[in-house]
Amino acid sequence: MSNEKAIEAIQLTKKFGDFTAVNQVSFEIPKGEIFGLLGPNGAGKTTTIRMLCGILEPTAGEAHVMGYDVAKHSEEIKQRIGYMSQKFSLYDDLTVYENLDFYANLYGVPREKLKPRLAELIEMAGLRGHEKQLSSGLSGAWRQRLALACAIVHEPPMLFLDEPTAGVDPVSRREFWEMIYQLAGQGVSVLATTHYMDEAEFCNVIGMMYRSRLIALSDPDSLREGAIGVLFEVDCQEPSHAELVLKDLPFVLDVAAHGVLLHVQVASEKQKAELEQTLQSSGIIVERIERVLPSLEDIFVSLVDQENRQQIRADKD
């Protein structure tokens, strides 16, 4: 087993009675990477995390976290990971400093290291001057940064984040991810779960989970560039009319209304002129046609469609 892997999962499976919550999931995460595990609620993300943290025992398959077998060495794993959940587990009646101090004691940070470590964390989280404030009085973004600081008080080499920035504004979110990138730069490995596709954009490697299985594993750019065909965004008058016109064209793979815009999937870039011409000859005024990269949401939805079609075919056989 190589020391360069933060996580290695091989055919990891968890069954609850007849229900398979996680089905033969395999992946490897090199140290220092930020791995995003995406999928709708109920896809198996939380069960996967719980197995990796050594809380749940796998039914079959195996996993190693920081070189330790999750089935045999769960105590060693727990000492080496930090965990931040969506519902930040801060004590509302404690101050910023008291919360950090509490977690430091819980994780057994040695007394002599305590003071400098807490000072470092307060600095990192931008909470200097607010040490004596009750955590209940902090804004969402500050609470989130405090929760992160608490999760890493014992300097874990592996960090688990569960939907860390839900509901936080883009500026604060960027600051939060900047802290995560710094940790990754210091060699900390990160696994984040989310069902928000825009959050997934912050990760280096992405695994998409659907119905207990891992249906894609790649970096975001390869996922986007490996998508079928070319996507054009069309801004035109009468989009509902345009949708009908485009739907029946042989070279158009898919048309989807995207609010007031249309997303048109075709086989090649060259068909842009043809698109424009067809719309104009149908009397539709075109404001703009522009090639766009599919979002991770576009890709997720198309993978889920493929998966469902395969399932239907399998059920028929």
Added chain:
Amino acid sequence: MEEVIKTQQLTKYYSKTKEAEPALVGVDLIVKPGELYGLVGPDGAGKTTLLRILATVMEPTSGSAHLAELNVSKQPEKIRARLGYMPQAFSLYPDLSVMENLRFFADINGVPRKRQKTRIDELLDFARLTDFTKRRSENLSGGMRKKLALACALIHEPEILLLDEPTTGVDPVSRRELWQLLTKVIHQGVTVLVSTPYMDEAERCKTVSILYRGRILITGSPNELEKQMPFRIVEVKARPRRILREVADQTEGVLSWRAVGDRLRLSVSDSSQVLPNLEESLKREGANISILREARIVMEDVFIHLVEKQEAQG
């Protein structure tokens, strides 16, 4: 009628002392007939407060708001008959079935009994809930609840629809389905005002207002807003990441940058000048470049720029 929704200097304080920060300050908003209008901003920006005032469930502290030329403070009943409102919190009766919820909302909104059956069938079909009419709403998935809430808001065929974060907490497949339903509603000619914390959803609207700390920072079509920005965006992906960051910090003409996964998005004053400089520096430092190009400005860039400008001014 030039404007379906119009507010003038709309202001709301929750605290009487006026010492606390107001929830809304001097909001001027005009929504035109048949428009899909997006209200974008983070938690606490004032989106819900604004929608509650327009839905006539809360009074403004000062300023005025009109829907279909009716005043929210003086003619709330008349407005409610023409308005559908979907609050962010789950607004259905958990112990009633899908069908019972629809009938209940039809009754309280005065939909004539004769019309009810056809309208409910229409909406069940529209929301693809026909197979679930007997299921209690508490047993629906998150995405299905949202679709049912939308159907209930549309039961009396309103001409104006107010939606408060309809896609928050919804998984990607359901989120897409909800947007498809919204598109259908728009195509039927309904005027829709929708709030969202997601910048990518703002791109789909005809007009967008960015709300921050109770104020509207900017209004326009996404395309207009993106064109107004005094910078260009350059996207770079190169390894090692440490060198990429150092080069981004040191290259002249780079105003700021943010990391998005493995890529950096650089705000630059002049991309034709920055692009070759970046390439040269990265190569000199031995970095392996996989992406280096000008990229389209997106709403998230607009938002970050405006908020940083705002914070710099204090």
